[in-house]
Amino acid sequence: MNGTERVLRMLPAGGVLSLIQSDLESNGELFSLLILRRLLERGDTVFLFLYEPFRVFENNATTVGLNIREHLGKNLYIFDAFGSIYRIPRREEGVHQLSGYLDDSVFIIKLREWAVKTLESREWRNLWIFTYTSTGVCKLFRRPYLVYRMIIAVRELLFNNAEYEGTVLTLSEPECPDISDIAYTVSDIVIETHVVNGRRVGIVTKGANEGEVLELFGGD
């Protein structure tokens, strides 16, 4: 079983997994995209909250062998926070942006409206919430810790019901230490990614498999 499969099996149904990239060189963000690839390829539906530039996301997805265009609008739906804030229009199907004036609190209100509308628009099955990367809130908002806590609350309000599989939050500790504390508190599983003796590993720091060390890339 490879790393992504092991991680997905650790997560209780409807649970929250936080992947915290502690060392940049561990490439924990790419590992999280491997999880995304796994979910999309097996046909699950993913709502992805994008706080980084779209092209950065697309390029890194390509690096791990994931062509997002094959899934966009089919089982991948992107909420483009970065593009909304900087008003960089995107025409792709399955990419949603917010229009009009945005600040910290307006963003939360509009995010919630969009999520409610989208959830009600049709039946969803095997639904996942995914962020790439949560850390982006530190670059986009004036009071990131506050915005992030509100986002977590919106998730709890809306995605706390049937047909909802789980949440994968991707964080990068060096960029945005402010949000790690809530990630620890509300997550069922936390995995930190580090470089230890020249190896890229994930260490389970919270959850039933606490203390387990995973090979992030390759392996059996």
Next chain:
Amino acid sequence: MLSWEIPALDEALGGLKKHSFVLIHEADPRARGKEILFHIMREKLRAGNLVGYFNISYPIHALMKAFEVSGIDARKYLREGNLAIIDTFGSFYDIISDLEGVWYLRGSLSADVLPAKYVEVVEAHKRAWAERGMFEGRELYGFAMDMSDYIDMLGGELETLRYLEISAEIRANAKAYREYPKGTNFWLWGRKGSPRILTSVYRRATYVLRVRSELSGSKVVRYLEVLKAPGMGTEIERFTYHFENGVPILEIV
């Protein structure tokens, strides 16, 4: 003496002094100090005690998820009345829930008016406990988390310092604390703020525990140090700990 709900601490400290203030300083989130606080709270509720939780940090829905992850059936205790939540975060940022047993501070809020508004809701809930005869045979505990978030909420360190130092004096004179039983209080302090403000909270506390973590190879090692306690000796008492099913297991170093 009360119990810490952590056998190693009960043994090392000879129990927990009633009506004391306990400060848990979480030096980094991986130390998971908040879960130590949640563990103590869970056990106190399970034993039938009364708990007031001061929610400084999270929107109520996120807090309920955190309780769930830590094995606290908050909805049940709220319904039964053993648990009261004073939702400071929700009051400041206008996120209101209709859960029973959750209190909000009304009107405009600032460092100056906060102590009086707290006193109001604490008195109202203590009155409810008294009317239902719930103080009989039960201990009262207060948990506040995360006190270092006041720095953002109240608009800076100076305001927070003033609030922290004034509010305790106001509380001491209020009916809520004179006419009803007093609690034993736990505060969690995260990693925000300068040493100056932490020093003030440290001085106020009866007990100070610091938790932190480090990586040794690919193993996380967590430390708990007793920095301040009645009857402490010269040597700082130091434990390592890990979690088993959400329960912190301490070993003396």
